[in-house]
Amino acid sequence: xxxxxxxxNYNDSExxxxxxxxxxxxxxxSAIIVVDNHSTDDSFKKLKKYENSKIKIIEAPENKxxxxxxNFGIKYLIENFEIDNIIISNPDIIVQEKDIxxxxxxxxxxxxxxxxxxxxxxxxxxxxxxxxxxxxxxxxNIPYFRVYENKILAIDEEKYQEKLTQVEVVKGCFFxxxxxxxxxxxxxxxxxxxxxxxxxxxxxxxxLGLKTYVDNEVVVIxxxxxxxxxxxxxxxxxxxxxxxxxxxxxxxxxxxxxxLILLRLFYYFYLIALYIxxxxxx
Numbered sequence: 001x002x003x004x005x006x007x008x009n010y011n012d013s014e015x016x017x018x019x020x021x022x023x024x025x026x027x028x029x030s031a032i033i034v035v036d037n038h039s040t041d042d043s044f045k046k047l048k049k050y051e052n053s054k055i056k057i058i059e060a061p062e063n064k065x066x067x068x069x070x071n072f073g074i075k076y077l078i079e080n081f082e083i084d085n086i087i088i089s090n091p092d093i094i095v096q097e098k099d100i101x102x103x104x105x106x107x108x109x110x111x112x113x114x115x116x117x118x119x120x121x122x123x124x125x126x127x128x129x130x131x132x133x134x135x136x137x138x139x140x141n142i143p144y145f146r147v148y149e150n151k152i153l154a155i156d157e158e159k160y161q162e163k164l165t166q167v168e169v170v171k172g173c174f175f176x177x178x179x180x181x182x183x184x185x186x187x188x189x190x191x192x193x194x195x196x197x198x199x200x201x202x203x204x205x206x207x208l209g210l211k212t213y214v215d216n217e218v219v220v221i222x223x224x225x226x227x228x229x230x231x232x233x234x235x236x237x238x239x240x241x242x243x244x245x246x247x248x249x250x251x252x253x254x255x256x257x258x259x260l261i262l263l264r265l266f267y268y269f270y271l272i273a274l275y276i277x278x279x280x281x282x
Contacts, residue, residue, distance in 0.1 A: 001104055003176070004031040005087035006073035008066065013043035015223065016091035020050050026097040028104060031056070031081040035073035038063040056080070065193035066172075074187055078179070086182055090173040092223035099218045103176050106164065106215050113181035113210035114201070116170035117218035126222075127160060128167025128214045129153040131202055134259055137249060141242070141266035143273045165214045168206055172198035173222050181210050191251070194237075196244035203252055235274050242267045 005023070009016040016034060023029060032055045036044040047057045060072045070088060077083060085107055087100070099117060106115045119126040129150070136152040139145050159165045175198075185204035188197055205212055249255040249263065 001084040001107070002030040002082055003028055003085045003087060003100070003104055004033065004077045004081055004083040005029055005089055006033045006035065006070055006077060007089050007091050008035050008037055008069045008073065009039065009043055009047065009091050010037040010063065010069075011039045011041050011043060012091050013039075013041070013046045016043070016047060017050070019089070019091050019093060020047075020055065022094065023097075024050070024055060026100065028097055028100045029087075030054075030083055031077055033058065033073045033077045035060055035069050035076075037066075037069035064190065066195075067188035067192055067197050068190040070197075071188050071190060074182070084179055085176050086179055087176045088172065088174065090222065093174050094221040095174065099220060100176075102218050103215055106213065107176060107178060111211055112164075112213050113205060114170065114175055114177040114212045116175040116212070116214050117220045118214065118216060119171045119173060120219050120221045121224045123224070125219070126171050127155065127216075128165065128170045128212065129155060131168045131206065132199060132248075132253075134255065137245060137263055138266060140245075141263060141270050143270050160214075160216050163215065163217055165216060167212055167214055169198050169202035170212060170214060171222075172201075174220050177201075181205065184208055184210070189252070191247055192244040193240055194244065195241045196248045199248055200252055203248075235271075238271065238274060242271075 007016060007019065023032065034047055034057045036047060036057065036059045038060050044057070044059045051057045056076065058073065058076055060069050074086060077086065085104060103115045103117060106112055116128065130153045133152065136149050139152065140149045155165060155167055185201065185208065189200045202212060246264065250260055
């Protein structure tokens with residue numbers, strides 16, 4: 001099985017170069033595509049030095065968001081390399097070749113369309129979870145109650161004692177998906193700028209009867225969205241997150257109008273609370 005990886009960079013060349021230094025000689029990877037998502041610094045110039053027959057550094061003509069940037073790289077990968085599986089990775093991921101091999105081996109199972117590892121972050125281990133429910137989305141729009149969202153969507157802990165656990169959504173920072181499965185859902189939905197990409201993928205795969213799993217014997221390290229945190233302030237991140245949430249619920253999950261209005265109202269209440277908190281901190 002041939003595997004290609006797409007890494008999206010935005011003003012984060014240092015992390016991207018560290019990752020390239022780690023993975024450039026991995027034999028499990030047939031192609032490494034780095035997309036510079038129209039950075040405002042000299043990332044593209046720095047990264048271009050890594051280019052060879054296996055590593056390709058390309059630049060998006062504009063920054064249209066996470067989904068569009070990844071699709072730009074996926075299109076290049078498919079058009080220029082013969083691959084069976086597509087790996088999506090943030091630049092601040094540390095992954096060993098043996099772990100990629102284990103995940104690729106999992107995909108030999110015809111029942112698995114997407115496979116992900118456990119993600120080790122500074123705040124703990126992140127695994128897969130269930131698709132959002134109206135209750136979980138509402139809780140996520142209530143100040144001081146967002147902590148309960150994860151509890152609502154959590155998979156039973158005992159299921160993670162097995163090697164493979166079926167889930168509905170995995171972290172978008174690192175996963176491997178069969179090319180045919182990705183093509184069947186038309187890759188990333190470019191109607192979101194940031195956030196909810198993995199939820200939309202999980203929803204589309206489930207609708208097609210395609211299954212998502214986590215391999216509990218594989219762990220990769222994630223430095224927790226450094227490029228995002230450096231580029232977007234807290235309140236702006238929250239607005240982008242909620243815009244993506246509303247897009248998903250309206251256009252993908254087809255939530256009824258009453259529930260959409262309720263979600264929007266609670267979003268505005270939360271936004272006001274953030275502004276007030278920000279004012280007092282100053």
